[in-house]
Amino acid sequence: MKIALVVGSAVATIKDDKLHGRKLLLVRKTDDSGNPSGSTRVAVDTVGAGKGDVVITVEGSAARRTFDTLDAPVDLAIVGIVDSLEVEGTVTFRKGP
Amino acid sequence: MKIALVVGSAVATIKDDKLHGRKLLLVRKTDDSGNPSGSTRVAVDTVGAGKGDVVITVEGSAARRTFDTLDAPVDLAIVGIVDSLEVEGTVTFRKGP
Amino acid sequence: MKIALVVGSAVATIKDDKLHGRKLLLVRKTDDSGNPSGSTRVAVDTVGAGKGDVVITVEGSAARRTFDTLDAPVDLAIVGIVDSLEVEGTVTFRKGP
Amino acid sequence: MKIALVVGSAVATIKDDKLHGRKLLLVRKTDDSGNPSGSTRVAVDTVGAGKGDVVITVEGSAARRTFDTLDAPVDLAIVGIVDSLEVEGTVTFRKGP
């Protein structure tokens, strides 16, 4: 799984039936401190994530293994909200209050 | 999922049976403003997208989870037409009239 | 799917049973004019493609969704022969006679 | 599969039900001497790996083919702890005591 920052959202009226009612968030992969890098992707939120959250995303067929995305044409899903990351004994990211 | 711009189309008379009748569009990945970058890929359209549309594409096995692509040898499908994208509170892309 | 040029072939006497009788072609990804770039891959041909053909390839599990590759250890298959490509209203590739 | 070094861990209280009770480790891909390079990813541990271990990771749907990850939204799993690596007749990595 990859660590990503939720940076925005996408609106698409015309879309596959199985995507209706799904929240489409824009995410960017981050380093282990939650700093974004790389390009913007569209992820289906399955855990109530919002803008500014550092999240755990899954790609590929794994993105369809959540209650909300089962069998939908989805290849990127948010499956966790990161509280903290620790690297080599140092806390590199902690979710704000 | 990735944001992409529809830039053209491909014609292939000889192709897998399950691809017959499918619209093959050429797409290029875009940034969050709809500006294309990267190489041209072939995607099966499942939502009536056309040239110039900024769309949402899914890759891998997810591309076979639409009504039109079920069980077909397809690894890239267009599953939504983007109306607008918003990043950090700013609208970065809005579909023209 | 990706556009690719068939540049050669591979011979492997010792191989998985399910690959026996399959034509293994060497392909290179191309741009939208059929000019190759990137590294050489091995693809299973399923449509009678030959050297010099610009083809449509599928990767991943999609490569096993053809009559010839069902359930075989294959992650790249040729599923179409390109007749023409059109980008922004211009024909960028047309198959020779 | 890829060789990776376990560099830390992630805590996420809010996450998909099927991830509860799973140890989420931070890993970085290494070269054949166990030296890390590339970005930090989140992997589910299935073999009791700990920080400092050089491990074998699997990606994609394979990450769900372990007892601990079956059908969970997981795309990266640790499936082995490396004792030693040998390249061209030379031991390039050996696990410390």
Next chain:
Amino acid sequence: MKIALVVGSAVATIKDDKLHGRKLLLVRKTDDSGNPSGSTRVAVDTVGAGKGDVVITVEGSAARRTFDTLDAPVDLAIVGIVDSLEVEGTVTFRKGP
């Protein structure tokens, strides 16, 4: 599929049950002459390959479509030993005696 050179082997005593008894080889992707480039990966051998062999590897779910890897947490398998490669009418690689 990709062409790769077998450069070594990995030993892992602690590993997923379904990997026990499997030969774990280190491979590096090659160009069409069998010259390695890119990083070292761990592949499960399914055809009796050995060090120095130029082989055909499959990634992703395809790596589980062999007799030896069925349903195992494996994302890279060796499924053929290359005898020769031919590009643009020239033999670019031929297996030694």
